[in-house]
Amino acid sequence: MTSRLKQLSEAGQAVWLDFVDRKFLGQGGLRKLIEEDGLTGVTSNPSIFEKAMGHGDAYDAGFTEFLGKADASVVDTYESQAIADIKAAAADLRPAYDRLRGKDGYVSLEVSPYLANNTDATIEEAQRLWAAVGEPNLMVKVPGTKAGMPAIRRLITDGININVTLLFSLEAYQALAEAYVGGLEARVQRGEPVDRVASVASFFVSRIDAQIDKAIDARVAAYDPESDALKAIRGKVAIANAKLAYDWYRGFIAGNRWQALAAKGAMPQRLLWASTGTKDSAYPDTLYIDTLIGPDTINTMPPKTMDAFRDHGSVHGMLTERLDEARHVLDEAKRLGLDLGGVTTGLVDEGVRLFADAADALLGAVAQKRTAFLGDRQNGMTATLPAGLNEAVEKRLEQARADVWARQLWAGDAKLWTGKDESKWLGWLAAARGQQVDPAALKALGEEAKRYSHAVLLGMGGSSLGPEVLANILGNAPGSPTLHVLDTTDPGQITTVATAIDPADTLFIVSSKSGSTMEPELLRAFFYDLAGKDGACFVAVTDPGSKLEATAKADGFAHVFPGDPAIGGRYSVLSAFGMVPAAAMGIDVHAFYEATAPMVFACGPDAPAAANPGIRLGAIIGEAALAGRDKLTILTSPKLAPFGAWLEQLLAESTGKEGKGIVPVDLEPIGAIEAYGADRLFVHFEMAGDAEDGLDTALTKLAEAGHPVVRITVAKPELIGQEFFRWEIATAVAGAVIGIDPFDQPDVEDAKIATRKLVDAYEASGALEPETAAAEDNDFAIFTADDSGFGSAQPAALLRMHFAGLAPGDYAGFLGYVERDETNAAAIAAMRVAVRDAKAVATVAGFGPRFLHSTGQAYKGGPASGVFLTITRDPDPDLAIPGRTASFGTVQIAQARGDMDVLAARGRRVLRVHLKKAGGRIEALRAAIVAAAQN
Numbered sequence: 001m002t003s004r005l006k007q008l009s010e011a012g013q014a015v016w017l018d019f020v021d022r023k024f025l026g027q028g029g030l031r032k033l034i035e036e037d038g039l040t041g042v043t044s045n046p047s048i049f050e051k052a053m054g055h056g057d058a059y060d061a062g063f064t065e066f067l068g069k070a071d072a073s074v075v076d077t078y079e080s081q082a083i084a085d086i087k088a089a090a091a092d093l094r095p096a097y098d099r100l101r102g103k104d105g106y107v108s109l110e111v112s113p114y115l116a117n118n119t120d121a122t123i124e125e126a127q128r129l130w131a132a133v134g135e136p137n138l139m140v141k142v143p144g145t146k147a148g149m150p151a152i153r154r155l156i157t158d159g160i161n162i163n164v165t166l167l168f169s170l171e172a173y174q175a176l177a178e179a180y181v182g183g184l185e186a187r188v189q190r191g192e193p194v195d196r197v198a199s200v201a202s203f204f205v206s207r208i209d210a211q212i213d214k215a216i217d218a219r220v221a222a223y224d225p226e227s228d229a230l231k232a233i234r235g236k237v238a239i240a241n242a243k244l245a246y247d248w249y250r251g252f253i254a255g256n257r258w259q260a261l262a263a264k265g266a267m268p269q270r271l272l273w274a275s276t277g278t279k280d281s282a283y284p285d286t287l288y289i290d291t292l293i294g295p296d297t298i299n300t301m302p303p304k305t306m307d308a309f310r311d312h313g314s315v316h317g318m319l320t321e322r323l324d325e326a327r328h329v330l331d332e333a334k335r336l337g338l339d340l341g342g343v344t345t346g347l348v349d350e351g352v353r354l355f356a357d358a359a360d361a362l363l364g365a366v367a368q369k370r371t372a373f374l375g376d377r378q379n380g381m382t383a384t385l386p387a388g389l390n391e392a393v394e395k396r397l398e399q400a401r402a403d404v405w406a407r408q409l410w411a412g413d414a415k416l417w418t419g420k421d422e423s424k425w426l427g428w429l430a431a432a433r434g435q436q437v438d439p440a441a442l443k444a445l446g447e448e449a450k451r452y453s454h455a456v457l458l459g460m461g462g463s464s465l466g467p468e469v470l471a472n473i474l475g476n477a478p479g480s481p482t483l484h485v486l487d488t489t490d491p492g493q494i495t496t497v498a499t500a501i502d503p504a505d506t507l508f509i510v511s512s513k514s515g516s517t518m519e520p521e522l523l524r525a526f527f528y529d530l531a532g533k534d535g536a537c538f539v540a541v542t543d544p545g546s547k548l549e550a551t552a553k554a555d556g557f558a559h560v561f562p563g564d565p566a567i568g569g570r571y572s573v574l575s576a577f578g579m580v581p582a583a584a585m586g587i588d589v590h591a592f593y594e595a596t597a598p599m600v601f602a603c604g605p606d607a608p609a610a611a612n613p614g615i616r617l618g619a620i621i622g623e624a625a626l627a628g629r630d631k632l633t634i635l636t637s638p639k640l641a642p643f644g645a646w647l648e649q650l651l652a653e654s655t656g657k658e659g660k661g662i663v664p665v666d667l668e669p670i671g672a673i674e675a676y677g678a679d680r681l682f683v684h685f686e687m688a689g690d691a692e693d694g695l696d697t698a699l700t701k702l703a704e705a706g707h708p709v710v711r712i713t714v715a716k717p718e719l720i721g722q723e724f725f726r727w728e729i730a731t732a733v734a735g736a737v738i739g740i741d742p743f744d745q746p747d748v749e750d751a752k753i754a755t756r757k758l759v760d761a762y763e764a765s766g767a768l769e770p771e772t773a774a775a776e777d778n779d780f781a782i783f784t785a786d787d788s789g790f791g792s793a794q795p796a797a798l799l800r801m802h803f804a805g806l807a808p809g810d811y812a813g814f815l816g817y818v819e820r821d822e823t824n825a826a827a828i829a830a831m832r833v834a835v836r837d838a839k840a841v842a843t844v845a846g847f848g849p850r851f852l853h854s855t856g857q858a859y860k861g862g863p864a865s866g867v868f869l870t871i872t873r874d875p876d877p878d879l880a881i882p883g884r885t886a887s888f889g890t891v892q893i894a895q896a897r898g899d900m901d902v903l904a905a906r907g908r909r910v911l912r913v914h915l916k917k918a919g920g921r922i923e924a925l926r927a928a929i930v931a932a933a934q935n
């Protein structure tokens with residue numbers, strides 16, 4: 001017996017398959033349907049590909065082959081496989097296409113549903129897919145939205161075959177017919193052929209009944225007086241709607257306008273019945289086939305519906321029959337207030353959303369496959385979160401997916417944050433792909449730098465911390481100079497570097513985005529003098545037009561490398577600010593970007609929130625902060641320890657404002673469980689083969705005790721660039737979660753102003769403003785912001801009172817305006833441990849003025865929970881600044897005082913200890929703090 005499906009084609013209706021799958025195609029399933037059932041077309045959509053690709057392993061070999069050639073974005077990975085399937089289906093259908101001379105034999109591939117409301121993007125994507133598939137029997141599928149119509153007209157004009165999807169109403173269908181005909185007429189006008197441009201109008205059926213029937217059922221259940229009339233049209237509205245669309249089609253193609261095109265060989269835009277699987281089990285499963293048969297139409301069926309029709313479908317009930325009844329059904333629907341217009345409008349939006357949801361699921365699944373395939377080429381991340389936080393994170397990720405945060409972020413949509421000028425600060429996204437630097441210039445610099453044994457980078461905050469990570473984690477290549485980073489005014493530290501180098505054998509890199517930051521300016525003056533005013537061994541990295549650029553030109557610097565003004569300092573490491581020093585150290589910048597790329601792809605606009613490692617991390621740290629776990633505690637395996645200083649400036653300066661934000665806790669030695677309050681989130685970084693004894697067990701115990709623990713693994717040093725990028729995305733996303741602008745630093749400026757005031761006064765008068773200690777002994781002089789409440793207590797008593805104020809959720813900050821060396825670092829670490837263990841609070845530490853350009857923002861502008869101890873001393877020996885009255889030591893003290901004034905003005909609890917020469921200096925303070933914490 002002839003297949004029942006074949007009988008449909010005999011009745012003039014083409015049978016298409018609404019399904020694609022790699023195995024099915026590979027096993028000849030489509031060819032069998034073509035042969036046995038007379039099938040002449042295939043349709044696909046994001047849901048179909050999600051079912052095919054998102055589950056099972058049928059595509060694993062394809063993914064492996066594609067990604068094995070070069071790493072790629074999530075969407076490119078998906079498309080590579082979708083296009084392969086579409087090409088395979090096109091090949092199977094090609095004999096039919098040739099035999100029917102282009103009248104049929106098509107396969108459809110849909111443009112991204114994310115573009116459904118964007119005409120230009122739809123055009124671009126359709127043209128791209130058309131070229132990528134490169135088969136004449138492809139139909140690019142475009143949603144029939146308002147924005148879709150002009151795109152369709154344009155694409156038809158271009159001669160691209162178009163399947164228009166998501167048509168529900170007669171009005172939309174008529175607008176589409178206008179677009180199609182308009183496109184063909186434009187071709188005729190240009191003298192181009194129209195006989196091989198094909199288009200179909202996919203009219204959705206069952207979804208209409210699903211909505212209308214629901215409304216009917218609700219009213220019947222509520223004993224509507226019209227219940228009988230309502231029941232009489234149940235399950236009939238969608239078919240009536242389709243029949244009238246077909247009736248309009250017949251009238252239209254009979255008209256003169258169409259006939260003129262037909263005379264030139266144009267093919268009518270056939271109606272294609274889609275959404276033909278019944279949604280209501282009370283209806284026959286072939287309802288939307290049996291009733292919609294007619295010449296020059298298509299019915300695309302999912303395999304189940306096709307099987308059902310093959311088994312028990314009936315070929316009767318032509319579309320042209322009982323049109324009066326159809327009109328009556330629609331009249332009745334109108335009379336009964338069933339609002340078909342509202343339903344069909346709503347269904348377009350819902351259809352777009354459903355396809356976007358399916359695309360999210362599909363791309364999420366592909367992202368996971370991609371990550372699994374890449375193995376340790378992409379840094380890993382796992383999170384163990386307490387139940388409440390986990391729930392909040394998953395909820396946030398779902399919101400981020402539905403509200404398209406990934407695409408909003410990459411498109412620079414300020415609405416993701418506070419709607420201010422955030423869109424101007426996203427240059428770091430392109431920079432991560434190597435687009436901000438000039439590779440040839442960097443290569444040349446690398447060669448040039450080989451003539452030096454040392455390189456010294458002079459910069460602050462973002463301009464110094466990234467290069468410092470690169471120097472400490474990657475180091476210089478053999479034959480290239482060793483990089484020293486100076487981000488201080490501390491005379492001892494400057495002297496240490498000045499004596500470690502030979503100025504005649506050193507390349508100096510002056511790095512400042514603004515080009516007006518005080519510290520690099522003073523350091524430049526100092527080293528320029530030291531190098532005998534020879535600009536040839538200096539290079540500058542600075543934003544175009546800065547004061548530093550002018551100085552560099554005037555002083556004959558060897559090169560000036562431009563930054564991108566659309567990148568803030570703390571997001572600048574993957575731009576010239578990180579890559580110039582990297583190149584100078586002999587690091588292969590091109591290879592570095594390649595090693596970073598997997599994370600850039602993984603965090604791309606096409607990776608839905610839950611499968612996007614940057615967004616997931618941002619949701620975790622943002623939600624943790626909202627839940628009071630705002631002390632992000634950084635623990636690392638030894639080789640990754642230098643990363644913390646860069647990370648803390650990124651997090652603190654980006655999020656710590658308006659009394660909100662994340663307080664990063666770096667270099668605090670791990671402690672016992674009891675030492676940690678409920679305000680912690682632990683983040684562990686581990687380089688392969690670098691595990692620290694006992695740390696893993698300690699982390700497991702912390703997680704078991706209910707603390708959130710995120711673990712990040714890095715296979716080798718070269719992959720550190722991935723963490724720069726992951727955390728930049730995460731920080732930007734955490735900003736959105738917390739509700740702040742992650743790209744400004746509103747509280748940094750005040751300390752700079754206060755310092756300048758003090759230094760200017762010094763330059764004018766030769767002395768800093770006098771100050772009176774609140775208490776003094778042989779070791780220390782203690783200064784308070786005001787003398788209220790302290791009376792004439794002894795230093796020890798003042799310290800005790802200061803730390804006694806620490807409550808759960810507070811943190812203690814040690815701000816040392818002393819040389820950043822091992823002795824001081826160890827002493828401060830011991831102070832932190834003593835306070836943490838005694839008070840169960842988090843502790844932070846910074847060396848001044850370095851931290852002023854980093855965590856200083858959060859200490860002043862973030863949560864008001866900091867209790868600070870500023871540590872100063874008179875430097876001995878001090879160091880003169882060329883051309884200035886003030887010495888480096890004076891500037892450093894002025895910075896400490898200026899910072900303390902601003903902290904106090906912001907209501908932060910702060911005390912300053914000035915270490916006296918007579919005492920044991922830092923050791924004496926360590927002992928005093930240990931004692932003060934105990935009481």
Ligand SMILES: O=P(O)(O)OC[C@H]1O[C@](O)(CO)[C@@H](O)[C@@H]1O
Pocket residue numbers: 459460461462463511512513514515516517520568569570653745748852853854
């Ligand atoms: O590169 P610049 O302009 O010298 O700024 C250095 C650092 O100072 C800050 O502006 C904070 O003071 C940081 O954001 C920045 O990274």
